[in-house]
Amino acid sequence: MEQDLPSLASKYLMGGVSSSFRRNPFTGEPFYVQRAEGPHIWDIRGRRYIDFFMGHGACPLGHKRPEIIGAVRDALDLGLFAEHDSYLSAGLAGKIVEHVPCAEKVRYTNSGSEATLLCMRLARGYTGRDKIARIDGHFHGVHDYVLCNNLAHKIDAENPGDRPSRIGGLTAGIPQAIRDTLYVIPWNRADVFESLAREKPGEIAAIIMNPIDYNNGCITTTSEYLEAVRETCDRHGIVLIFDEVLSGFRTGLSCAQGYYGVTPDLCALAKALTNGFPLAAVAGKEAVMRKIMDPADPVIAGGTFSGNLLGCAAGLAAFGIMEAPGFYDGWHARADAFLGALQGLLDKSGVPARVQWLGPNFFIYFGIREPVTGYGQFDKLDRKLMGRFFTRCIEEGLYFHTDFTVSAQHTQPVLDEALSLFDEVIQTL
Numbered sequence: 001m002e003q004d005l006p007s008l009a010s011k012y013l014m015g016g017v018s019s020s021f022r023r024n025p026f027t028g029e030p031f032y033v034q035r036a037e038g039p040h041i042w043d044i045r046g047r048r049y050i051d052f053f054m055g056h057g058a059c060p061l062g063h064k065r066p067e068i069i070g071a072v073r074d075a076l077d078l079g080l081f082a083e084h085d086s087y088l089s090a091g092l093a094g095k096i097v098e099h100v101p102c103a104e105k106v107r108y109t110n111s112g113s114e115a116t117l118l119c120m121r122l123a124r125g126y127t128g129r130d131k132i133a134r135i136d137g138h139f140h141g142v143h144d145y146v147l148c149n150n151l152a153h154k155i156d157a158e159n160p161g162d163r164p165s166r167i168g169g170l171t172a173g174i175p176q177a178i179r180d181t182l183y184v185i186p187w188n189r190a191d192v193f194e195s196l197a198r199e200k201p202g203e204i205a206a207i208i209m210n211p212i213d214y215n216n217g218c219i220t221t222t223s224e225y226l227e228a229v230r231e232t233c234d235r236h237g238i239v240l241i242f243d244e245v246l247s248g249f250r251t252g253l254s255c256a257q258g259y260y261g262v263t264p265d266l267c268a269l270a271k272a273l274t275n276g277f278p279l280a281a282v283a284g285k286e287a288v289m290r291k292i293m294d295p296a297d298p299v300i301a302g303g304t305f306s307g308n309l310l311g312c313a314a315g316l317a318a319f320g321i322m323e324a325p326g327f328y329d330g331w332h333a334r335a336d337a338f339l340g341a342l343q344g345l346l347d348k349s350g351v352p353a354r355v356q357w358l359g360p361n362f363f364i365y366f367g368i369r370e371p372v373t374g375y376g377q378f379d380k381l382d383r384k385l386m387g388r389f390f391t392r393c394i395e396e397g398l399y400f401h402t403d404f405t406v407s408a409q410h411t412q413p414v415l416d417e418a419l420s421l422f423d424e425v426i427q428t429l
């Protein structure tokens with residue numbers, strides 16, 4: 001039966017997949033999986049791979065964590081009521097408020113995309129303004145407001161960096177009118193944001209950004225930039241939104257906002273929040289969040305499965321793992337040593353490539369040796385070499401897709417095995 005999965009999938013699933021991001025970007029093929037455990041996945045032929053995709057980066061703690069599976073089983077025993085709040089939804093919100101600096105109140109959604117959509121709507125409702133400033137190249141999911149200029153290859157490449165970007169690449173089905181709801185500006189240019197805010201007084205409801213850009217590999221920012229953006233927001237009454245769907249709980253329990261020491265007004269959390277169960281959250285300052293309960297004109301925020309029991313049970317169990325003393329130190333130390341050794345292997349063999357990481361997420365930029373600080377460097381990328389390398393990795397049993405992740409269950413022996421497989425792949429390049 002499982003041998004027939006590709007034909008079954010291509011017969012009934014549109015494009016053979018359930019998400020358009022599911023075809024492997026290197027092989028161009030869907031990758032069908034039988035099961036997953038710890039740092040491993042098994043394909044439908046039963047072949048084992050060391051997984052560096054970890055379910056779109058949603059399972060950084062490892063697949064099938066017994067603590068999480070156990071908590072979800074217990075929640076099923078409660079009767080799987082999803083449509084009422086419980087100790088689980090309130091308890092998980094309590095954990096978010098305890099650890100995430102901006103979080104004073106929480107409202108759940110089911111996906112990261114819904115969370116960024118709600119952040120934007122909430123900012124609009126709270127300020128009474130329509131426009132959202134976004135960063136050229138930042139990914140925030142799949143709703144209409146975020147599908148242009150949403151990855152490095154879709155930026156306004158003609159922008160020298162000192163002005164707002166041209167809005168382009170609106171894909172089929174997105175109304176052109178969306179252009180009138182956005183300003184798109186380059187990242188790490190606080191001066192461009194300040195000028196825009198000054199030129200458009202009272203227009204901009206919010207700015208949304210990824211405090212760490214893991215969607216275009218691994219590109220970081222600075223506390224100074226984020227502080228300057230924070231100051232512009234405060235000066236002009238603009239809501240600061242961090243999309244922490246991917247960056248959340250990687251650098252620590254306080255997410256990227258704690259790492260950089262700059263607190264937004266709202267943030268979107270998902271993926272690591274539940275280590276792979278479908279639940280997301282908007283967390284933020286009470287003054288802004290309160291607009292959801294405005295008796296006169298509320299921002300609507302809710303749905304059948306918001307705060308669902310299984311996601312909340314998984315989230316609480318995930319916090320139980322992440323709160324263990326020394327948890328992040330050990331995880332990060334393993335990832336640092338492994339990724340440093342991988343860079344060493346590439347250097348030794350003369351392959352021009354830069355391994356770049358922050359916390360457990362990383363990328364390998366082929367064709368570039370210096371630190372990657374912006375998309376301007378992407379024309380130097382050797383995409384052919386990159387495609388060959390990752391296709392060979394998959395053939396050797398190292399699974400790569402997007403969202404490169406060293407999970408907390410990539411133990412030392414697993415990472416040693418991965419390094420020796422990498423070495424073999426590098427020799428064949």
Ligand SMILES: Cc1ncc(COP(=O)(O)O)c(C=O)c1O
Nearest residue numbers: 111112113139140141243245246
């Ligand atoms: C930074 C970021 N924001 C938003 C999303 C959308 O989340 P979801 O796929 O849960 O809708 C993603 C998904 O990869 C993401 O990486």
